[in-house]
Amino acid sequence: MNDIKKAAQLIRDGKVVAFPTETVYGLGANALDPMAVARIFELKERPAFDPLIVHVSDLEQLYGLTPDRDPRIALLAEAFWPGPLTLVLEKTSHVPDIVTSGLPTVGLRMPDHPVAQELIRRAGCPIAAPSANKFGRISPTEAWHVSKNLPEADYVLDGGPTRVGIESTIIGLRPDGFVILRPGGITREDLLGIIPESSEAPAPGSPEAPGMLASHYSPAKPFYLYSEALAGRIDPSRAGYIRYSGEIPLSFARVITPTQTADLREYATRIFGAMHELEASDVDVLVAQPVPENGIGIAIMDRLRKAAHDWEAGAV
Structure with a gap:
């Protein structure tokens, strides 16, 4: 489905719409309507303490949501917006507390996807949107990932596969510079070129x-x-493997190689898709090869470690 006019009307009516951004698909509602935002939390089964990112179409809209006029905002916007960077800034009273989980700050970004940009413009309001999946599950990078996991969404805009494939980098501004709160599509090195x-x-x-x-x-x-320690504790004939490069260490039932050239940015665009594919297959266990932790590899490993956290804490 790709009727942006209909989707924008649904947003204005207080409904919840899944839509593509350059990072992942978001589950969006009017950021200024607390009842609509509450439905995001309900559909995602998201805890109330986890704040949402608000998507804007331009700087004028952003400055209606924050009193902050730090000149670094404009510098970062000029360098990275529209794009996968979220700024955590002081919020105005226009932003409902449910969006920010009661925090005095709000995450703001301008997405770099024509469908997302047009949806925000047509809706005429900023759109609060976390990833369009159940809380804690694999992020969606294609429309079918959303339909599989969130059939309750009022509408799903299909914009094809996302281009970046992992969520935005989130930063806070401190008096002496930026702090990365979540690594993502914009790297530390990218940011250091600006502030x-x-x-x-x-x-x-x-x-x-x-x-x-x-x-x-x-x-x-x-x-x-x-890891070598894991190799002796799983049955590879019942496991799927996400390969980055090099030899495949065991006779896995299924193997997915997101990049043939060991390109970390290409890998990032496909890692969540590979996880969705293996999750939907007949394997019982998913295994991913670690990637080098440089550049966007830091963000990739952040996602992989968090995806494995509870499973590894409980042991095999």
């Missing part, structure tokens, strides 16, 4: 931004990062 990094660390305790919990992005089937 310095802060010496502060993210505050402990409740999440300052989405994606900061230890467990997230997890399949419904057991999921592990490959």
Whole structure:
């Protein structure tokens, strides 16, 4: 389905619409309508303490949601927007507390996808949108991932496969620079080309931004990062393997290679799709090869570790 006019009307009517961004598919509602936003939490089974990102169409819309006029906002926007960067800024009273989980700040970004941009413009309001999946499960990078896991959504806009494939980088601004709250499609090195990094660390305790919990992005089937220690504890004939590069270590029942060239950005665009494919297959266990932790590889490993967290904590 790709009727943007209909989807925009549904947003104005307080409904919930799944739509593509360049990162993953989002589950969107009018960010200024607390009842509509509450339905996002209900459909996703998302805990109330985990805040949402608000998507805007331009800087004018952004400045209606934050009183912050830090000149670094414009610098970052010029460099990375529209694109996969979320800024956590002080919120105005126009932003309902349910969006920010009671925090005084709100995550704001301008998505780089023509469908998302047109939807926000036609709806005439900022759109609050976490990933369009059940809370803690694999993020959706194609429309069928949404339909499989969230059939209750009022509408699904199909914009094809997403281009970046993992969620946006989320940063907070401190007096001396930025702090990365969640790694994503914009790397630390990208950011350092614009402003310095802060010496502060993210505050402990409740999440300052989405994606900061230890467990997230997890399949419904057991999921592990490959290691020699794991090799002796699984039956490869009942397991699927997501390969990055090199030799396949065991005789796995299914193998998916998201990139043939060991390109981390190409791998990032396909990792969630590979997880969805194996989850829907007849294998019992999913295993992923770790990737190098440089550039966007840091964000990829963040997702893989969080996807494996609860399964590995419980042992095989």
